Amino acid sequence: SAVISQKPSRDICQRGTSLTIQCQVDSQVTMMFWYRQQPGQSLTLIATANQGSEATYESGFVIDKFPISRPNLTFSTLTVSNMSPEDSSIYLCSAQYTSGGIVNTQYFGPGTRLTVL
Amino acid sequence: AQSVTQPDIHITVSEGASLELRCNYSYGATPYLFWYVQSPGQGLQLLLKYFSGDTLVQGIKGFEAEFKRSQSSFNLRKPSVHWSDAAEYFCAVGTSEYGNKLVFGAGTILRVKS
Numbered sequence: 544s545a546v547i548s549q550k551p552s553r554d555i556c557q558r559g560t561s562l563t564i565q566c567q568v569d570s571q572v573t574m575m576f577w578y579r580q581q582p583g584q585s586l587t588l589i590a591t592a593n594q595g596s597e598a599t600y601e602s603g604f605v606i607d608k609f610p611i612s613r614p615n616l617t618f619s620t621l622t623v624s625n626m627s628p629e630d631s632s633i634y635l636c637s638a639q640y641t642s643g644g645i646v647n648t649q650y651f652g653p654g655t656r657l658t659v660l
Numbered sequence: 661a662q663s664v665t666q667p668d669i670h671i672t673v674s675e676g677a678s679l680e681l682r683c684n685y686s687y688g689a690t691p692y693l694f695w696y697v698q699s700p701g702q703g704l705q706l707l708l709k710y711f712s713g714d715t716l717v718q719g720i721k722g723f724e725a726e727f728k729r730s731q732s733s734f735n736l737r738k739p740s741v742h743w744s745d746a747a748e749y750f751c752a753v754g755t756s757e758y759g760n761k762l763v764f765g766a767g768t769i770l771r772v773k774s
Contacts (some may be wrong), residue, residue: 585750653702653703
């Protein structure tokens with residue numbers, strides 16, 4: 544399996560501010576993803592973090608609100624911009640590993656619990 | 661697009677009893693199938709996965725799951741539940757056609773009573 548860390552583990556932020564979440568993987572991975580888990584809900588994919596190019600966003604998520612960086616094969620950041628209380632969620636990053644030559648096993652970080660006041 | 665259904669939002673079982681959590685998916689071909697567990701305040705831990713081959717898959721913590729193509733199901737089982745198994749369980753589906761992105765079910769919250 545993989546060791547994935549996220550910082551911060553939790554934060555309480557004021558409306559209108561921004562927060563950058565960091566995700567570090569212990570080895571090089573093909574793909575990294577960012578998910579949102581709203582209170583009492585399942586996981587929703589925000590975007591795929593592409594190394595060396597712009598992230599690919601899912602429907603309903605835009606770069607201006609959730610800018611993502613991936614400067615190398617082990618690190619990515621997600622910024623939640625101009626926050627509102629509706630952004631209060633757990634944000635999780637995941638890393639996708641190759642298994643038997645097939646890219647398809649995702650492991651998850653511990654999550655960042657964000658509360659916006 | 662693929663979708664995942666976990667019909668049971670909450671399940672309560674007695675410690676030592678057997679457990680089965682249901683998962684049905686919608687996709688034309690054989691997808692990649694996963695079960696993850698999330699304890700309160702924690703991230704997701706991979707329990708097991710199915711890519712191909714033997715339809716009965718063994719995972720960690722004594723869990724197993726069986727892929728049934730005819731029923732589009734991938735149900736999770738454990739013969740004897742421990743109090744520490746209380747958590748939320750998510751079934752997820754991925755396909756190479758959609759770039760191996762995962763689609764998650766709504767989750768099933770497992771409560772274990774002593």
